[in-house]
Amino acid sequence: MTDADVHDALVQTLPLFEMMRMRAATTARRHPRLGYASEDRRAPRRWVNLFTHTRRKLGPGDREVVSPNNDTLYSNAWLDLSAGPVLIHSPDFGSRYWTLGLLDAWTNPFAYVGRRSTGSRPQCTLMHGPDGPGRVPPGVSQVIAAPGHDVWIIGRILADDSAADLAEVHALQDALALRRADGSDAARRLDTGLDAQEPEPPPAPRFLPCVDAALARNPLPAGEALAWPLEPAAVARQLPAVYETLRRQDQPRQLGGGWALPVAVRSHWGDDHLTRARVARNLIGALGIEEAMYPTAEVDADGRPLHGSQAYELRFPPGGLPRVGAFWSLTMYRRSDCLFVDNPLRRYSIGDRTPGLRPGPGGELVLRLQAQDPGPGHHWLPAPAGEPFYVVLRLYQPQEEHLQFRYAYPPLHRLG
Template structure:
């Protein structure tokens, strides 16, 4: 149902809970029957229902972000699974693999570091260390998942430095000579990644990871030193709100993170109790309308999420993220697939479930796919690519005898074709041919899916001019 989730432990737990909504008892068919209202009651019901569907679509992304914020920050110290109190950095301190089943489609390419920040009282300052010859990004989004800024080699270079993060409208003094980036919302999410070349390189990446700092402006420039993270055991749990509880959560997040440009939209929601503290006092007719509106709004978003990709040669691409404007359905759909998806200019994540004949991929078969010599990633700024194997049912990485979970430009000891292209063999059974074995991506003895990651893609990728090759069954 949810095809692509951002790689954070508890956020994926959140999204896993979202994926259960379609089968949750509160959405059962017997509870969705519409009372046959007549007269003014019918008018009241119909209008409240229509506004409720619109509010569900409009508010899907900010509610997901708000629930994630609460979950990620529900600790008293930074943890090694990415959780941390507000305004502190939470690192994920190792590459993830088949053992990690807290969220779907994690990558095996980067270490993560993230933070949820509150800009209400004063700006924050992010310190980035010098990062040479390595992919890095600190993706920053507001509570509507609009991009605030993507800091990385492509945008600010490899020298590191200080970056001020402020709420739009802040009029206090700011340090001279320091870049300032403004958010439209009080809360923001910082989602950082550091590329890792191999097991030996992981320790170097961890050292860089520990050097990032996040501090209030009043503690600039020496604040925000990261403590040693505590070890997290187990994954946090979340109950994603539904029905009236969902609208109550929407009311909260909109009150905390209002957008002036959306005021006309929000004023229309006052009829259903949003923005005027009126949810508790709604009539039974309007409450009933909202319960049904949430169910149908969810179905609308889910359908859009399942069909939001652009298929090319069996690979599904998503070309819109991080800049939605008034396209609230697109915003909702993309965030149901992957909360806070990267801007296409910074990374793209095409995936596939079928072979060249449209048949579902299965490990009992053997497949080949030949990736071109030029995968259109900008290596000069640390760009690289990979293709990762996942079980199609749960979308976790697959345990295998050679501990290989992905193949790509960082993979050692591959055998390339004379023209520089790379032919990968994908199967459950180990190939007998030496070259095929060197380039083997092990599959489960079951259905599977693949996801390519293109970090720092060239313009031809995110404008749709570049396509990935078809994948063929070879037995």
């Protein structure tokens, strides 16, 4: 097998490794009632079929998720469907935005439960794997088939920063539950086989067994063929180049003005293995575009990389704000690690729910992106001083103008 063949096989299977790494990083060591998954707390055993929740919005110190949002609280669960179906119970969310995105082990966002897709009433969703649904108990609202035994539920619930609103969201999170058809707790122990802080790129002796185990539980997507197994020495040679390629690869869909769309998937990546791997490395957990779109700017309108030594302006013309059914936000990240930029304002995003954000007298909304405070009268999103950065314009429930790529994204202009 040539080095090029090995490189292609690694690009194809890297999403499996990244998903299993995320599972190791985000599953619970301790069940609230049943205790630790292992008596040795350093062991890689974790609880699956169990929701875990973030109780606050993520900040610069949170490193488990790359390019996280600053709009919602997360509720996560990793399903192991090898022992049978799991019921997902969700409460009444009222008018609040919420979604449970269902990703298979290849990062295909194959289904949803939530405001846009199934409504906000109390509901019970039966999730099953390749072995089928079995007997469907009374009260099930919908049945969803997963292509493999491993599924990541990545939930997002809109939250304000007030204590009262956070308390409401916490109650909604606590009402999410995973059960068996007989009503028992679905939680079970699973050996993740990985450390939560795997290096990048991972060594071949970590990468290969992890992918082997994931392949046994999650068949290749329809239409794919894979050159496997691979020689460890060839993997050790090629993995650094693969990760460097994914770090530097250009965005696949250019939108103009410095904007590009890294994720244009709806429910399945198809044969676009390179973009699938790039998103797994840089934007893992991204949803399909009907639920959310993530236009990203890494360069300005003239194609120059965004850098904290410069100041930039983003002008939305009168009547030209994003067209969304839920809400939008613009989030700032350091390029070096894809994480939030610490700043005195503790402002990591700015959007239609930011207090005081309003168009000027002529109807334009102007945002300033820079490291130094531009002073009174400006809507400021702080950038890292002296470092490259990028921004993501998150669009929740984007409308047709975005989905059909007819929206004119305002250019990012460098000042001075």
